Amino acid sequence: MPKMKSHTGMGKRVKVTGSGKIVAQQAGLRHNLEKKASKHTRRLTGTVEVAAVDAKRIKKLLGR
Template sequence: MPKMKSHRGACKRFKTTSSGKIKRERMNGSHNLEKKNSKRCRRLHQTALLEGLKAKQIKRMIQA
């Protein structure tokens, strides 16, 4: 049986922390920033963690 391949799109979008949690970037933080206030821009540039069932699915896609 051949090896399982990891999902390349998921590998580019998600990273794992040293404790095994899944990090992701927030959307809407790359362009049209002049319309958004400074507080919102700062928040959009922070990374977020995935939780629950979605994190389990992404972990399976990355570590195949």
């Protein structure tokens, strides 16, 4: 049986914390920034914990 390979693209997009939580960059900060309020763009900076429904799928892609 061959080894399970982790999804390298997903590994570049998310980070697993020491306690096992999955954190990722918030969406919506790539384009159309002139239209968005400064308050909005500031709120989108930084990383947040991934939603529970997505976490299960992401963990499978990471081979965890």
